[in-house]
Amino acid sequence: MFKYFPHTPEDLAAMLERVGAKSIDDLFVDIPKSIRYKKDYKVPESMSEMEIRAHMQALADANERLVVFRGAGAYDHETPSIIKPLISRQEFLTSYTPYQPEISQGTLQYIFEYQSMICELTGMDVSNASMYDGATATAEALFMAQAATKSPRMLISDLVNPEVINVVETYAHFRGLQLEKVRSLNGTLDRNHLKDLLDDGPASLLVQYPNYLGIVEDFTEVAQWVHEHQGLFIMNANPSLLSVLKTPREMGADIAVGDGQPLGIPLSFGGPYFGYLTTTTPLVRKMPGRIVGMTKDVDGKRAFVLTLQAREQHIRREKANSNICSNQSLMALFATIYVAALGKQGMIDVNTRCIQATHELYDRLIKTGAFHAAFDAPFAHEAVLLSDLDMVKLNDRLLKKGMLGGLPVKLPDSKKTGWLFAVTERRTPAQIDALVQEVEMMAHEVL
């Protein structure tokens, strides 16, 4: 016997008799003998819970938990204690996609709350129920723009996270979209280059906000230009920061999209996170993914249901604009509870604090004399600096002290390498002191 299989020998005998087979093997008569697999799999022998715990703890200990000063798409935020027990409730954790709404109101209601919160943060009208991650959601946003504008031309700022660009390029290559990069100037979108590209014909534009280098810029005018050229303006935005920054809606975005990880989701070696995708009411029927709407049941009770499904793959099949089937529902619930826990003021406070902490480290690194500004542009909770120090060596020294230093990044409009760092609310003044001290020591030794 094995703990996940309840069949006793008597059960097996009775069941085989009912189905009219002598053995379980008989049930597989349809599989040609020539391809039957009779060997053991190359998998270790069954482990007990005690053995599993020891084995997995050793593997967990083979990784190093660091004091993180790095973002670049994954941000080290604190997770309120209430989230894990709530999302671990089996009613949320083990249920399927809410196809039977009468017994799935739990999932449907939190998705409705999720959609409402994401719309509040972005300022947009409608949100879907979430997607795989920010990068794939961004690729879907471009497909959506293509379907809405009938134009295959997509302009993409070279200040979008290079990993996101990689994913978008893969999707675009196979789908036959034409991607054209818009150059940057001083860490911001090169407006003149954009105008030149728009003059070549209708196109949609994708930018990141704050951009890959942490810089915040106002795209209001850019959105107008794109609209004048029959394109959609798409912003990949950090949803948490939008509680303090000017929203995509206020700038005139048609689609706001991005990764939901900054909403308190643990780093977890890159996943699971989730992607969000929001748009304006006129574009709702072009939006990919699940959408939940409010309705009533036959007794007039308020209830929630998957709606506008005529857009989706299980109805449209090969005519569907997206093949997405599931969302990242449980991670959407994670974000919903995070936003509820922090609340209206807490969301403002945590983001304000991250921005303040990042400026604090920025100023102190400059003060060491070993770092200097790369750009003169406003930034939020992530920033890039240039240094006279060897960044790889600096990071090695920091690693020895248990710190993950900034990411060395190639600056797109020069050949220089910058040090891209992020400071979240988890970083204490003592940790910032330790980092600055290491920089000072190294500068003292080598400069």
Place this chain on the structure above:
Amino acid sequence: MKYYNTLIFELSKSGRIGYSFPKNPYAKKSLDTLLPKELLRSEEAALPEVSELDIVRHYTNVSQKNFGVETGFYPLGSCTMKYNPKINEEMAGLPGFTEIHPLQPLSTLQGVLRIYDETARMLSDISGLAEFTLNPFAGAHGELTGLMIMKAYHEKRNDLKRTKVIVPDSAHGTNPASATVAGFETIVIASTADGRVNLESLKAALSDEIAGIMLTNPNTLGLFERDIVEIARLVHQAGGLLYYDGANLNALLGQVRPGDMGFDIMHINLHKTFSTPHGGGGPGSGPVGVAKALVEFLPNPRIVKHSDYYTIEDSGKAIGQISHFYGNFLNVVRAYTYLLTLGKENLKSVGGLAVLNANYVKESLKDVYELPIGSFCMHEFVFNGLKNKSTDVHTLDIAKRLLDYGVHAPTIYFPMLFEQSIMIEPTEVESKETLDHFIAMMRQVAQEALDNPEMVKTAPHTTPVRRLDEVTAARTPILTYKDATRHG
């Protein structure tokens, strides 16, 4: 389950908080001195203001409107709703996994990389394929990744006229949709009367424009494609590749491997066969495996083992990147835990027990439900509604009535080969007693359909809400709390 009718926004009262941070040591400079005013939000987001207990109580009450695998039997066909072991959750929650930044130096990542690599190797052996990527986020994402690999293979051979993919009419909707997103045209071929691939239709569809075929085996009727070896020969002979949709892999554990059937590319749903939770619709995980000749096309980034050190590498020959980082890593931890828990001696029993359970339910109900195809099924099977249809009780009504009995409804109206499809998949984890109870409930509903059809047609009666007005929901969409307050 109970009805709870409050939204988190409706609990909100100005000034309440649900979480506290330590005192802000960086508050010297205010936000408007750090960023220009025109870059700040003009109006605060209307987010809830709720106390901690109110939030906990709210989501506990919300959860109680849901049915989970631990609530009761969940025979949802094609979804493999097996038990999601608690130990998997505990292991996925270890801080040595959750507190690891994806862009850390390799020397600090050796544990996570080893899990990734060993899971991929075990999946390769179970599938009979050369190598796996664990980057795809879900089954449909795996399909898309696999089809990109198929396309890259033909493109590399400069065989550019292969723009079409064959999909049987019984396939999941994601198959043709994934083909479109990967830039292919779909050719649908009709199935035989017993739901299998029609070899004549297949032969007629094959040409030098065919990039490959997508198959689910066992197919969506729960039947094994007896002609799979011949199908593979024909497709390969025509220069195409075979894609295996792993949705139904659970049936085959311990019996046969997709690679040995002749498949070149496949995805596995870790959230089906390898026990990771469905999470109300995700996060899933859809690893993709390929035969040796296609390994070079697997997406970036790749985890590579060099004797006893693991690295992360990119290859110029890859299809590119299909995920920001490395997929849903914590689901890989869960599946890895499951694989080690079962071990080689139990893994091989999964398919047999799943198939026995399905056949047991089928044989116990076929006198009251119409069974269109009589042979042994694999892990699932399809009824075409009630045998006695005289009272006009349809599959939808049966499904809804089962909810009153504390059983999740089977998959309904899929596959579309029959008008009244009811697709039942019990999985290997269910006991004879649970199956007997389900059988009794199904028989009772069949009897009620004759004795009191009105009651069945208006079911469910005891669920938190009853049948919903979906038409109004689509005609006048209310998609946010703001919409709802606007509509009064």
